Amino acid sequence: MHTVEIVLLVLMLGAVTGIVARYLPAIPLPLIQIAMGALLSWPQRGLHIAFDPDLFLLLFIPPLLFADGWRIPKREFFALWRPVLRLALGLVLFTVLGLGFLIHWLIPAMPLPVAFALAAVVSPTDAVAVSAITRNLGMPGKTMRVLEGESLLNDASGLVALKFAVAATVTGAFSWHGAVVDFLWIALAGLAVGALLGWGYAGLRERVTRRLGDVAATQMVVLMVLLPFAAYLLGDGIGASGILAAVAAGVTTNFADLGRGDFIGERLQSESTWSMIESAFNGAVFLLLGLQLPSIIVTALAAGLGPWRLAAYAAALSGALLALRWLWLILSLQGRRLRALVTVSLTGDSPHQDAPEQMARQRRVAWLLSGIGALAGIRGAVTLAGALSIPLLAGGGRPFPERDLLIFLAAGTILFTLIAGSVGLPILLRRLPQASELPEEREERQARLNACRAAVSGMMLTEEESAAADQQWLAQYQEAAGRLMQDYRKRIDLLDDSEAVPPEIEAQAPEPLRQRRLRYIVQLELQLKCLHIERATMYAERQAEKINDETLRHLVNEIDLAEVSLQRRLAVAQRTLAKMRRAAGDRPAI
Numbered sequence: 001m002h003t004v005e006i007v008l009l010v011l012m013l014g015a016v017t018g019i020v021a022r023y024l025p026a027i028p029l030p031l032i033q034i035a036m037g038a039l040l041s042w043p044q045r046g047l048h049i050a051f052d053p054d055l056f057l058l059l060f061i062p063p064l065l066f067a068d069g070w071r072i073p074k075r076e077f078f079a080l081w082r083p084v085l086r087l088a089l090g091l092v093l094f095t096v097l098g099l100g101f102l103i104h105w106l107i108p109a110m111p112l113p114v115a116f117a118l119a120a121v122v123s124p125t126d127a128v129a130v131s132a133i134t135r136n137l138g139m140p141g142k143t144m145r146v147l148e149g150e151s152l153l154n155d156a157s158g159l160v161a162l163k164f165a166v167a168a169t170v171t172g173a174f175s176w177h178g179a180v181v182d183f184l185w186i187a188l189a190g191l192a193v194g195a196l197l198g199w200g201y202a203g204l205r206e207r208v209t210r211r212l213g214d215v216a217a218t219q220m221v222v223l224m225v226l227l228p229f230a231a232y233l234l235g236d237g238i239g240a241s242g243i244l245a246a247v248a249a250g251v252t253t254n255f256a257d258l259g260r261g262d263f264i265g266e267r268l269q270s271e272s273t274w275s276m277i278e279s280a281f282n283g284a285v286f287l288l289l290g291l292q293l294p295s296i297i298v299t300a301l302a303a304g305l306g307p308w309r310l311a312a313y314a315a316a317l318s319g320a321l322l323a324l325r326w327l328w329l330i331l332s333l334q335g336r337r338l339r340a341l342v343t344v345s346l347t348g349d350s351p352h353q354d355a356p357e358q359m360a361r362q363r364r365v366a367w368l369l370s371g372i373g374a375l376a377g378i379r380g381a382v383t384l385a386g387a388l389s390i391p392l393l394a395g396g397g398r399p400f401p402e403r404d405l406l407i408f409l410a411a412g413t414i415l416f417t418l419i420a421g422s423v424g425l426p427i428l429l430r431r432l433p434q435a436s437e438l439p440e441e442r443e444e445r446q447a448r449l450n451a452c453r454a455a456v457s458g459m460m461l462t463e464e465e466s467a468a469a470d471q472q473w474l475a476q477y478q479e480a481a482g483r484l485m486q487d488y489r490k491r492i493d494l495l496d497d498s499e500a501v502p503p504e505i506e507a508q509a510p511e512p513l514r515q516r517r518l519r520y521i522v523q524l525e526l527q528l529k530c531l532h533i534e535r536a537t538m539y540a541e542r543q544a545e546k547i548n549d550e551t552l553r554h555l556v557n558e559i560d561l562a563e564v565s566l567q568r569r570l571a572v573a574q575r576t577l578a579k580m581r582r583a584a585g586d587r588p589a590i
Contacts, residue, residue, distance in 0.1 A: 006049055007059065007284075010291075013040075014283020028422045030132045030286045034415070037290020051292050053389040058232060060281050060288075061381065062246040064128050066228030067274050068152060069250025076145040077251075083332070084149035091150075091328045092157040095123040096165075098324050099317070106316060110402045117165035118406045121387045122321055122413045124158030126380025127151035128285055129414075133378055133421045137429050141439065143369060147376050155382055156187040156241045162386055169401065170394045190241030194231045194248025201227050201249075202256030209263055217266035221273055224253065243382075285381045292384065293411060300408035313405075314412025321413060322420065326374035361433070368432055375424045378417045383410050445572070449495040452488050459485060490520050491569070495576075517577050524570040531563050 017036050021029040040047045077084070099119035104112045130151045134144065160183040164175075205220050228246040235245030257267075300310055387410035394400045459481045466474060535556060542552045 003055070009047075010049075010284045010287050011280050013037075013287050014280055017287070018279060018283055028133055028418075029283075030129060030418060031422060033283055033286035034290035034293070034418070037287040038293045039290075041291045042294045046294075047291060048295065049288070049291050051288065051384075051388055053385040056288065056381070057242070057385050058229070060285050061128075061243060061385075062228035062232040063225070063277050064281050064285070065152065065243060066231070066246045066250035066253075067278050068127050068131065068148065069247040070254045070274070072148050072152070072251075073145060074251065074254065076142060077149050080142065080146050080149065083146050084153065086332050087146065087150035087328075088153035089157050090332070091325065092123045092154050092161065094328055095321065095324050096120050096158075096161045099123070099320060100165075102320055103317065107313065107402075107405070110405065111169065113165055113168040114401050114406065117162055117169060117390065118317075118387075118409060120158055120161035120165050121390075121406070121410050122317070122379055122383055123161065124154040124379075124382060125151040125377050126382050128282055129378040129380030129418065130376060132282055132286075133418065134376055134425065137425055139372070139376075139425075139429065140369070140432065143372065143376075147373070152247045153244070155243045156190065157183065158382075159241070159243075159386060160186055162390075166390060170391070185239065186241045187244060188240075189238060190235045190244035191248045193235045193238065193240060194245035194250075195252045197227060197231045197234065197245070198249040198252030199256070202253060205256075209266070214263055214265035217263065217269055220266055221269045224270060225273060225277065227253065289381060289384055289411075289414065292388075293415075296408050296411045299404045303404050305405070310405075310408060311412075314409055314416065317409050318413045318416035318420075322374050322377065322417070325377045326370060329370040329373045365433065368428055372425060372428050372432075375421050375428065378421045379410075379414045380418075383414055387411070445495050445576075448572070449492060452492050452495065456485055456488050456492075490523070493517070493520070495572075517573060521570065521573045521577060524566055524573060528563060528566050528570065531559050531566070535559050 013036065014033065017033045018029065020036075021027070021032050024032065041049070096116060096119045099122070100112065100116035103115035103118055104110060107115070110118070125147070127148065130147055134147070139147075160179065163182070164179045201223065205223075208216050208220065227249055231245040231249040232242035234242075236242035301307060305313075387407045390403055390406065391400055392403065461469070461474075461477070469477070538547070538552055538555050538559070541547045542549065547555075
């Protein structure tokens, strides 16, 4: 098959497996996609695709990492730079050294440089796999940001370690000085290239849209989609990290977006485009992993090792990898700073409470978080691409030692960590104490409240404006403002907890605040019902040929935007009311 046909087929299968996963909600989507790929390629006449690591990294990884860098909250990312760097740099070096010696001891036939190469291949976590598994599990906010930051940055350190381990195998020489210099160049130059391209694109977009407005929104979104590929190619072309260049381009583009609140069309198109790209490319990545598994297993079995021995090696390597990660987290996250971070991130309590019960609870949460952080160290596409990029020949034209076994063990580690994370993370996360309101939710509620209050204040006319206005216009304005203020005041009543009374009193006394919120929810539900009726009427009008397609799209788009806003407001209102009912000891309505 031609490359274009393969890419189209993989993208189609990714969409199909996404639909299948809706019928199997208990099984994570990446595992379904890997299994689908393995089934398609297992028969002798199945779908066999030659895996080109360079082409794979170019086509699928840059847009996914760009999107992760674009979406990751920058405030938390930069505030947590110390733990991120400890994992992205320190843990990688710790893993390469510890796991390398362990692999050489466990498999004496594998030379020490090759063992270090295998340890380097499996050392970086995969941003795509981490976000795919942990996205909807309720991971604590700060823990998730640290994991995301680690997986975005540790590819550079892992690939540098792999480069020098392979060089030591091929040439028999190794230089710590050269390794440090190369790492600094690969990482810093990659980040600089991505940042420059990101700011360059932002400057071009600012000039174009300042002159044309949202008219050129589609073209600017197309250029944005091409930006991660340009960053990757340019970074790779100068010998730096193309992966870090794509990440840096995403981060800088997001910074430039902060001053572009007026460009609604471009923002909506960007969000929908990147949602589609992430869904399609995520599926393609895991399908390609599955398509390679049967051939990797067959090649490893042909090397002479029995299936049980291969499975034992893979399990031992994966278990040791997670154990080293857990040990690093325990060593680096213990102490007063961890207890303070855990308390603030999960409960909002003061980190200086030294009551024995509080300290015991903090220790329990610390152990749980270390286990969660260990299981969240999921490996993925970059690990397989790194393993397959190892050359076939070493020095003197001899075959690279134990290359087939190395690739098999890398693939086994990917499967093991995916399954361990999919099974273990939900169990541990359920045992974490849940705060009544997460910091992110509190910030969102307060921002909505401030926006509503600012809108109400903005509708007030000054005495000078009222005196200078036409009386007929002023009467119409006051009537319209009164209706709109009523809606905003209902939203303020919903969001403002300053009138709340203690649960034990509220459960026995009249419930004005809860009743207002319930009435507001009923109103929102009625508005949504009306929007559905309006949309159905628009389509009926088109089917009766009373309006044309362009008018239909325009009107339906207005209704869709209004419905999205109402659905978000309804979700916030329902969550708030449910928490109030739980606090009062009510059973939720069915």
